[in-house]
Amino acid sequence: MTGPGTPAVPEGDGVAGAPSATLVTGIVELVTNDPARGGTVGLLRDAAVVIVGDRVAWVGPAAHAPDADRRVDVGGRAVVPGFVDSHTHAVFAGDRAGEFAARMAGERYDGGGIASTVAATRAADDDALRAGLRRLLAEMRAQGTTTVEVKSGYALTVDGEARLLRLAREATAETTFLGAHVLPPEYARDRAGYVELVAGPMLAACAPSARWVDVFCEPGAPTAFDADEARHVLGAGTAAGLEARVHGNQLGHGPGVRLAVETGAASVDHCTYLDDDDVAALSAGRTVATLLPLVELSTRSPYPDARRLLDAGVTVALATDCNPGTSFSTSMPLAIALAVREMRMTPAEAVHAATAGGARALRRDDVGSLVVGARADLTVLDAPSHVHLAYRPGVPLARALDLP
Template identity: 60%
Template sequence: MTIETSELITDIGELTTQADGEPRRPDRAVLMQGGRIRWIGSAANAPAADTRVSVGGRAVLPGWVDSHTHLLFAGDRSAEFEARMQGQPYAAGGIRQTVEATRAATEAELESNLRRLGAEALAQGTTFLETKTGYGLDVDSEARTARIGARHADVVSFLGAHVVPDGIDVRDYLDLVTGPMLTAVRPWVSFIDVFCENGAFDVEQSREVLLAGRTAGLGLRVHGNQLGHGGGIALAVELGAASVDHCNVVSPADLAALAASGTVATVLPACDLSTRQPLAPARRLLDAGVTVAIATNCNPGTSYTTSMQFCVATAVLQMELTVEEAVWAATRGGAQALQRDTGPDAVGSLVVGGRADLQVLDAPSVAHLAYRPGVPLTIAVWQHGQRMPRPSGLPGTTR
């Protein structure tokens, strides 16, 4: 539902628009109507509006664009996490445990989990969300999760090529993914994704999956170079993928190829911490001229967080990004990774005529996102120009 009456957000202490070349500015106001931004300017010159909301000198910025999550799952892998914290390495095999739980779950359970995590993300400022299939891994289960995903996420990616499930040979599984499974999910997905890594799919297998997706009219994304030099970055660049995600292990050749391409490198700081991997070299990527996005990779195995703020803070504190670089990567960078940063439905920036997706921080500046790590700073969110209610709290809580 869009709001037809006009609403002015005023007394903005610091406005980050992410419009090309626009710096953070003090004393701003933003007028919204019909789900879109109608005017941005000095608070002193603000036009009349049906309603006015003073944010009392706080910082306002675009809502986060979380371009990489896996929210279509059931079950819990906290035991695997605890084992990792006792020194066990991460291996792709844990995915099969979630596959078993996801197949056994009802549609209502899967949908309720997705809604719960989506609401958690929204309350923390995420106004645009990608999610993936990849825990069904048979035709009906992948189609079911794709369908549920399309009801609640903004973008759904098909990740049938996550791992080869038990009980099927890899050749037969590839035929399924690139044939009946792709056909079954096609109405609900806009990208195809593949886990190109030792223990998952090699480069040739990944290429076959991506090319089948392209033939079906899907955009391409790749999980690449997370655990080793699996060739995912080179393949993503070769095929003109929208993004290659993880990028922990980056060779000089990968760096040069990425820098010369239009492929976004998406780093996943919470995943790196939760798997005790060396952090992705985001600083090196940026210095080489690569476009970098930041996402949560929220999933039950390697990164069970919906907090983009945590990822931004980690990118600043541990990956050596500046605050502005990290905030850009988590807004416009994410939009670019999803090929949604231009045109009338662009997200990740605040521009006149564009979508009114924004968040207010309980802080005077975006610097506080990293300066106050661990403190949830988002206190209000507008999505499509509509103010989002705060979550109601624990199940059973009444107000």
């Protein structure tokens, strides 16, 4: 690939010597998330990237780019790593627009509306669920998202949860068993029986199609799960070979954050209500705090204080929580804009949280950055800088790059 007179590229990283390489050039600003480049997002200006297969093979200044078999010119645009959406509930049926309208009229969200999605999802056939999931994933990619986590949790039966995870696994390797989403109506008087079902037969049916186990730990919500119930489900899931994540501290102060740190969960998601002990626990542990500002937008709830977490040294991720009830949006760019406007993050911090932070929340080192060896997931912005993601909210600036 490299011809006579090609520079030795001392300012680039890696070696581009394999056949069938693609040179992506015309990048006015490249967010690499490479700590070696300094700053929050490892910016490189007037950059180029060489891709071999599905991997990044070289990154550096465009003036020193090696030859390649193909060239893609993005025309003076900024490029960021593909967004990593580490929290979605994207396989479901039904519509909850009426619930949204009621909240906008002043009703408080308490988690109870999930039951209507459960009923619709149970009644839908595979083709309908598959089509809905694919539509949402296409929306995500059209806005720059290249890695997506998908949870179950809208069937709450053994066969139903296994079905949702099988469908999700067709689309992503990041699948999460969330049988402990809410208590289904048929178990309203038998909490212990349902927890044992989740931790036993349901888990056994779902584990082959899942990477993660999750639980909605909100003792103040009558259909969610307390710390002991959540610990039991997480323990059974990890014993079955799954890795843990937690829904916690969304509706009020509670044990979810500290339970996540105690159990070594990769991520605790929502983190809307935190006290000093919660922040200290996250700071001392490895659990990522995944913030979901589109939920606060949709529920008129207080926004999490990302600044407090970042200043304490906590790793923060941003995700959409795409679901039909509290965040029916697939837009990571909007999540970034809200994080900057409402959660006291800088644009660079928000972009980092939506890329490298999401990768950390999924314990992935092959996505969320543009460094040698990473997946070649590039998102092109119709803008000269990543700052425009927050500067121009609601404008369709981002798209995942599809290579020829």
